[in-house]
Amino acid sequence: MDKTQFLNELEAKLAGLDSEEKQEVLADYMEHFAVGESSGKTEQEIVFDLGSPNEIARDILAERGGQLSEESYYMPNQQKKRGAGFKVGIFLAMLIPNLIIYSLLLSFWGVVAGFIGSTVGFFLTPLAFVLDAVLNQAFEWYKFFGTIGIVGLGFVFLVATIWLAKVMIMATVSYTKFNFHLMKGESRHV
Known part of the structure; x- marks a missing residue:
């Protein structure tokens, strides 16, 4: 309307x-x-x-x-209440698509977890550099500059991780709300 x-x-x-x-x-x-x-x-x-x-x-x-x-x-736009049988039918009709979509969402959450792990690893590189220098009693410039580069890459991964996590949160919440509205029989799904 x-x-x-x-x-x-x-x-x-x-x-x-x-x-x-x-x-x-x-x-x-x-x-x-x-x-x-x-x-x-x-x-x-x-x-x-x-x-x-x-x-x-x-x-x-x-x-x-x-x-x-x-x-x-008389309200022509009013939706009829859906019975339990109709809701079970919707559930069964949406079972396979939900399994596929939630599996995809779960795999993308795995990618987000990988990005988080990589970001943490990149930011822990200076600690590894210091431990290497102390244990080997040698300061090597190429390792120092390599560490700076890896920390810089960590910042790039941090931004990408935050963006990817926001996208995944929106996708997961939106699809879950869609399913709840569909089961309730509401015409406004998202």
């Missing part, structure tokens, strides 16, 4: 109000859309946050002592 559909449905459900009050309410909700759009939300996200026009109209009319007409109880 977009902004126009939302406002038209709300206006139709507020048929019991006089014209001036109805326009005030609609102006308030147009302002909600303006504020939401200025903060980067889509019209669908704003509608989702506001709730159904039916509930809004019911609350507004209840405050003013009115009631919704019988025809306003």
Whole structure:
């Protein structure tokens, strides 16, 4: 549902109000859309946050002592509640894709763990250099400059590790939320 559909449905459900009050309410909700759009939300996200026009109209009319007409109880966009059998069917239909996708996510988390281990290893190189110099009682310049280069590579790996971990967190959370919304039967998945 977009902004126009939302406002038209709300206006139709507020048929019991006089014209001036109805326009005030609609102006308030147009302002909600303006504020939401200025903060980067889509019209669908704003509608989702506001709730159904039916509930809004019911609350507004209840405050003013009115009631919704019988025809306003029809909501074409309302989803039916899914039964347990339907949810089991969705679970079974999503079982193989979930096994594949979660296996891929787990393998990519292994890559993240490898990057973390490499980064820690690169940053521990100066300790190894000092231990080598103390135990062998020899300071060698090529090892010193090699250590500096490896620590620099450690910083590159640190940035890559942080970026990769953020991407993996977003992917894992988004896919898990998608599955929860799918099982609940909600039309907004992510």
